Amino acid sequence: MSHASAAAVWGMPVLGPPLARVSTTDPSRMRTHTGAHVTRHAARLPSDEITRHRGLVVTTPARTAVDVALTGTRSQAVAVLDHCLRRRLCTLDEYQACLLGRDRVRGSTRASWVAEFASPLAGSAGESVYRVALDGLGFPAPRLQERHVDDEGLIGYTDFGWEAYGVYDEFDGFVKYLDREMRHGLTAEEIVVLEKVREDRLRSLPYVNRVTRTIWRDLARPQRIVTRLERAGVPRVRTANRARHRD
Structure with a gap:
């Protein structure tokens, strides 16, 4: 095979x-x-x-x-x-x-x-596909799995980050909310609350201007990605590569 x-x-x-x-x-x-x-x-x-x-x-x-x-x-x-x-x-x-x-x-x-x-450093297939989409849409390459800490300690690692613009993006699949093993005994509701607390801590960091979220469904609607990231402050450094985008 x-x-x-x-x-x-x-x-x-x-x-x-x-x-x-x-x-x-x-x-x-x-x-x-x-x-x-x-x-x-x-x-x-x-x-x-x-x-x-x-x-x-x-x-x-x-x-x-x-x-x-x-x-x-x-x-x-x-x-x-x-x-x-x-x-x-x-x-x-x-x-x-x-x-x-x-x-x-x-x-x-x-x-x-x-x-x-x-x-x-790509944490999932979704993150891999998203990276290819970002490249095809003309965005600068993000830093992957960047570590963030505050006075309370480790906040976590962001999936994508553009440090120059203070923008960090999280790619969300639904597995972590639905799969019991990935929830580690927590309910989906508890996971959502913890994600909210984590995001609030990220936003409180002096170098973070925006935290955005991307889901699988967005990959089929690239204009959503363009609009969200440009509004957050991430500029496109080149015009979209249509051949790569179709990929």
Whole structure:
């Protein structure tokens, strides 16, 4: 198994609807073939890029991340490589070595860009996708997971920050409110109250001008992101890159 199918086996984020076909790589094939249930990719597959995971024969994390970057969108590719770096499934050097070993030209520019853009500091697939959206919309690159303290001690870490403008942005999925394990015994209501207290402490810091929040739904409505951040004081440093935004 390879590509998005291998990503799913490794527990990497797979964006979009459920996979309609299983992806495999067969180095004996001359051309890639897509059937009703299986896509058989034709590509070189060195033995050191194959392993077993959960009882299945799959491509290694680095090879999987490269395959996704060569064939998927920027958002999907960054989400996968961010996850690999965060979970230490592979290193950036392993990813780049695997990419250099590929004989595929199509998609290589995107895959190289992903290597430069990826970060182990992205805390979730949503944060990865949001970072790609911000880049495509022309906003300056934010600082990730910045630590904040006040007289009471550690407040926490903000997902995104533009220190020059005093603006900090939190990406909110709903899992932390709905998943019992992530709530650590607290109710959803208690989580909301704690978030409010945390946000009030952040706003009281002398260098914080605004705290904004982004949710998954906003990613489908980029103008909302533009309006909110520009009103908060974050300027766009270049015009939106439509190709990246569509990704």
